Amino acid sequence: MIESISLLGGHGRGGEPDLVSRIDFQMGDVVSIVGPTGSGKTTLINDMELFADGNTPTGRRVLVNGVRPPAEFRNNPAANPIALITQHTSFLSDLPVREFLKTHARIRSADPSRIADTVSRTLAFANELTGEPIVLESRMTELSGGQSRALLIADATIVCDTPIVLLDEVENAGIHRSRALELLREHRKVFIFVTHDPRIALLSDYRIVMKQGAITQLLHTDEQERRCSVTVGRVDDMMSTLRERIRLGQRLQDFEMGAVA
Amino acid sequence: MKLAICAGPATSGKTAVLRHVTDKLLRAGKKVAFLKIDVQYAEEDEMFAELFGIPTRKVYSGELCPDHCNVMVLGDAIQWAKKNEADVLLVETAGLCLRCSPYVDGGLGLVVLEATSGMNLPLKVGPMLSLADMAVITKIDRVSQAEREVFRARIQDVAPSVLIREVNALHGIGIDPIVEQIDATDEAPERMLLRGNPPVGTCTICVGKKEVGWQSHFGVVRPLENQTFYRGE
Numbered sequence: 001m002i003e004s005i006s007l008l009g010g011h012g013r014g015g016e017p018d019l020v021s022r023i024d025f026q027m028g029d030v031v032s033i034v035g036p037t038g039s040g041k042t043t044l045i046n047d048m049e050l051f052a053d054g055n056t057p058t059g060r061r062v063l064v065n066g067v068r069p070p071a072e073f074r075n076n077p078a079a080n081p082i083a084l085i086t087q088h089t090s091f092l093s094d095l096p097v098r099e100f101l102k103t104h105a106r107i108r109s110a111d112p113s114r115i116a117d118t119v120s121r122t123l124a125f126a127n128e129l130t131g132e133p134i135v136l137e138s139r140m141t142e143l144s145g146g147q148s149r150a151l152l153i154a155d156a157t158i159v160c161d162t163p164i165v166l167l168d169e170v171e172n173a174g175i176h177r178s179r180a181l182e183l184l185r186e187h188r189k190v191f192i193f194v195t196h197d198p199r200i201a202l203l204s205d206y207r208i209v210m211k212q213g214a215i216t217q218l219l220h221t222d223e224q225e226r227r228c229s230v231t232v233g234r235v236d237d238m239m240s241t242l243r244e245r246i247r248l249g250q251r252l253q254d255f256e257m258g259a260v261a
Numbered sequence: 262m263k264l265a266i267c268a269g270p271a272t273s274g275k276t277a278v279l280r281h282v283t284d285k286l287l288r289a290g291k292k293v294a295f296l297k298i299d300v301q302y303a304e305e306d307e308m309f310a311e312l313f314g315i316p317t318r319k320v321y322s323g324e325l326c327p328d329h330c331n332v333m334v335l336g337d338a339i340q341w342a343k344k345n346e347a348d349v350l351l352v353e354t355a356g357l358c359l360r361c362s363p364y365v366d367g368g369l370g371l372v373v374l375e376a377t378s379g380m381n382l383p384l385k386v387g388p389m390l391s392l393a394d395m396a397v398i399t400k401i402d403r404v405s406q407a408e409r410e411v412f413r414a415r416i417q418d419v420a421p422s423v424l425i426r427e428v429n430a431l432h433g434i435g436i437d438p439i440v441e442q443i444d445a446t447d448e449a450p451e452r453m454l455l456r457g458n459p460p461v462g463t464c465t466i467c468v469g470k471k472e473v474g475w476q477s478h479f480g481v482v483r484p485l486e487n488q489t490f491y492r493g494e
């Protein structure tokens with residue numbers, strides 16, 4: 001059973017130390033990683049996914065339940081407690097979607113009798129996030145950027161079904177983001193979001209701030225921010241509606257701006 | 262002295278992997294010699310000599326299948342490496358001939374495949390994969406975790422007993438298990454044998470008869486309408 005995953009600080013790009021020497025993520029935590037473009041956010045979650053042991057360019061180390069995780073986590077996907085949704089928006093894989101998901105379900109889980117069910121639930125999840133539905137017969141390489149991200153999110157949640165999920169800038173995916181957050185929250189896991197999005201950041205228990213490759217501080221979401229997050233949510237919903245209207249080729253002249261005005 | 266032979270398609274990352282392996286072996290106090298086998302062009306030997314100051318050599322296979330060339334020169338190469346007091350001889354070979362095995366019994370066989378190369382690659386590389394001891398998957402930084410795992414599954418399906426390790430050869434992440442595997446390999450014996458069975462002998466084209474169409478040839482011939490069968494004429 002995974003109870004916690006810990007990150008031991010290393011150093012930034014220029015060798016300056018991470019200013020937070022240890023972070024313990026507990027089951028149920030929702031955490032964001034924020035910082036300017038190029039500040040090392042992706043690198044930080046890659047360290048976690050690789051179970052870094054001082055062997056990555058950052059010198060960071062990862063512990064699971066307080067100790068060094070077994071090599072099996074890296075060498076056997078069925079034992080790996082981490083799912084990572086990367087920034088990639090295209091697949092190089094030349095397989096049909098069905099074959100891809102079947103293969104991934106097979107290597108990620110021990111129970112072969114549930115593969116068909118896993119594949120159809122994954123597809124259903126992904127199609128709740130996309131505009132145009134994904135079909136199992138299409139090839140992975142034909143999927144659009146948004147469809148690829150939706151499929152990766154669904155794959156990480158349903159196929160991998162791991163206690164720890166790392167998500168890299170899901171807001172840029174062109175998918176139904178608030179629906180994605182809702183669906184994700186139904187699953188009790190550690191969620192670590194790399195994000196530029198205030199809504200996601202304020203939904204988190206705390207955020208990790210990055211600069212020049214190093215961790216500079218941890219900011220716990222305080223009372224005032226929790227109050228703000230209600231308004232942020234409303235503004236964000238309004239922006240989503242606007243976005244959706246534009247997508248559907250509609251005009252905006254009679255659009256209700258009251259939510260922010 | 263231990264022997265490790267590293268094969269894999271062009272640009273899959275063989276040199277990048279071996280650079281990090283060499284670096285780690287040297288740091289552990291081992292002496293390393295490096296041999297590159299290629300068909301007609303290579304500069305890895307100069308690169309390794311310059312980077313690490315270790316004894317290096319290269320061989321161009323030219324007319325001969327590079328895997329067969331490997332078998333031809335390996336005896337001498339081992340003598341050469343031993344004379345240089347190497348603890349490990351690393352051989353990087355193109356492994357271009359997808360019928361032959363580049364590996365020998367008595368040495369470690371490493372195949373380097375890139376995660377970006379498409380899901381059917383494991384089905385196409387034949388004995389280069391199936392006869393290897395370890396498959397090293399490079400460029401994991403270029404694909405999603407899901408794709409990396411599906412690629413791993415495709416390799417395991419083709420070669421169930423091959424050990425698979427994933428690396429980022431750009432940053433040298435995941436190299437330790439390869440070094441451990443080299444350490445765990447037995448000393449190369451005096452007499453070594455090519456692994457696996459060489460392909461069917463020579464055909465009349467190999468010896469210079471250039472007419473197109475099987476009717477003009479004898480010995481090993483094959484018409485189009487027969488995917489697997491060769492018969493003597």
Ligand SMILES: Nc1ncnc2c1ncn2[C@@H]1O[C@H](COP(=O)(O)OP(=O)(O)OP(=O)(O)O)[C@@H](O)[C@H]1O
Nearest residue numbers: 011012013036037038039040041042043057058213
């Ligand atoms: N601690 C570190 N030590 C050395 N190099 C680092 C470190 N952190 C980040 N880098 C390097 O800095 C570059 C940018 O980092 P990264 O891609 O993680 O940024 P990011 O915050 O995810 O940016 P974006 O918002 O554009 O996605 C990469 O080349 C990465 O390898």
Ligand SMILES: Nc1nc2c(ncn2[C@@H]2O[C@H](COP(=O)(O)OP(=O)(O)O)[C@@H](O)[C@H]2O)c(=O)[nH]1
Nearest residue numbers: 271272273274275276277399400428429430431
């Ligand atoms: N991004 C990335 N690039 C890699 C990796 N491994 C190798 N490369 C690059 O791939 C190219 C070919 O690598 P090289 O080692 O020369 O391949 P070889 O022909 O098999 O020896 C070089 O530009 C390497 O820098 C990796 O893990 N990640």
Ligand SMILES: [Mg+2]
Nearest residue numbers: 041042087168
């Ligand atoms: Mg990033």
Ligand SMILES: [Mg+2]
Nearest residue numbers: 275276305353
């Ligand atoms: Mg090379």
Ligand SMILES: [Zn+2]
Nearest residue numbers: 326328358361
């Ligand atoms: Zn050959």
